[in-house]
Amino acid sequence: MLPDAVRRGERVPHGGEPDRDVLDFSANTNPETPDGVEEVYTGALEQSRRYPDDDYPEFRTAAAEFVGCEPDRVIPTSGGLAAIRLAIEVTLEEDETALVPYPSFGEYAREVRLQGATPQFVRHDDLLEVGVDLLADVDLAVVCTPNNPTGTAADPDALEAFAVRCAEAGTTLLVDEAFLGFTDLRSAATFDHENVIVARSLTKLFGLPGLRAGFAVASGERRDALETARRAWSLGTPATRVGTYCLRQEAFVRETRERVASERERMRRALERRFDVSHSDAPYLVCDVGDRSVSGVLESAREDGVAVRDATTFRGLDSHVRVAVKDRESNERLLAALDAPVNGETTDR
Structure with missing residues (x-):
């Protein structure tokens, strides 16, 4: 590592919400941990x-x-x-x-x-x-x-x-x-x-x-x-x-994979009612919000106690957010905060 390069360098934005009262969908971590x-x-x-x-x-x-x-x-x-x-x-x-x-x-x-x-x-x-x-x-x-x-x-x-x-x-x-x-x-x-x-x-x-x-x-x-x-x-x-x-x-890993795959597909179908959602094999989905304001989407979700990742910090993305795949109850809160419930019609804020 070069000292001159370090002096020219900058930190990189990441997900992760320090406020424990906010439901964090900005970081892609498993909400479950193994027993024991x-x-x-x-x-x-x-x-x-x-x-x-x-x-x-x-x-x-x-x-x-x-x-x-x-x-x-x-x-x-x-x-x-x-x-x-x-x-x-x-x-x-x-x-x-x-x-x-x-x-x-x-x-x-x-x-x-x-x-x-x-x-x-x-x-x-x-x-x-x-x-x-x-x-x-x-x-x-x-x-x-x-x-x-x-x-x-x-x-x-x-x-x-x-x-x-x-x-x-x-x-x-x-x-x-x-x-x-x-x-x-x-x-x-x-x-x-x-x-x-x-x-x-x-x-x-x-x-x-x-x-x-x-x-x-x-x-x-x-x-x-x-x-x-x-x-x-x-x-x-x-x-x-x-x-x-x-x-x-092994059982924990197997159950996690099954849950993530099932919940990810359910979330994708719901989110597609409002956004352009990319295919994913991971515990997260990236959504193109189109002509909506990314900051508006983030602020609206936060008003409902949910943190979503601003994906415009990634090179090449200028109208995107990223959301993690969590457990069923938490995912329902996210979908509601983004006006993308699985059942019923969505409403524009």
Whole structure:
């Protein structure tokens, strides 16, 4: 990370509502957590009187089983964003170039710039079609699946074919799978390509974003670079113990996927009465409000105690909002706040 680039850098807008009296649909986190988490966390507090085991054997094993790779390929990090930063830090040098999708997570371009490198933007739905000729001129390509904020997931076969082209061009491929756990699609961690780095977040799927737990997956020289560069004790004991426990809650994951898929479809049908709603494989929906005022939609929802994400902060979106998929009762409140009830006619405010 270059000091000059840091001085020129800026923070990136995110979802998340600090007011606990407001129902937060601006952050895409599971409203449920696995049974037993509180007991695991409480038990980890006593163990926190000592430094954690910096090898993290149990966490690595649980993470590897979850994504389908060998434990020694797992690099523990304090959240998915920490895995993304670590991957970019060990990959890019000053004045190099990275292919970055848009509209997508704003931290990719920020992290690239902090390295003194240059983001080259490509539409997220065109990125997997990029050929070897263009890839030969870039050092890193980033794919987000499912993409945030649009929610579309990459076809695993198309993604692997893209990984092969990246390898041919000598380009590192960083795959951000922060929300892939909400689907049953296979992880890029199963690819047998040493140019691929995968970033995973635990805390969105398991409803614990404040815990900060995640990991990267890589092999060969890239795995060795990540392991060397990661901070010592990169996960605290509570995050390690709770993360390990959550990764093994297969029934919880299965039930979450079923609920999200069902509620997402129900919400999409209701929201389409008022907005243009994009297809999504993720626990969120992006809505084009058309000629309505985005600020007006946000303010109107907030008057009803609901926070919605302003998606105009994403490159390429100028009339959009993003809403999370929560539990049935909360989703009903959102739909009512947006005048998009499942039953009955909507009314313009």
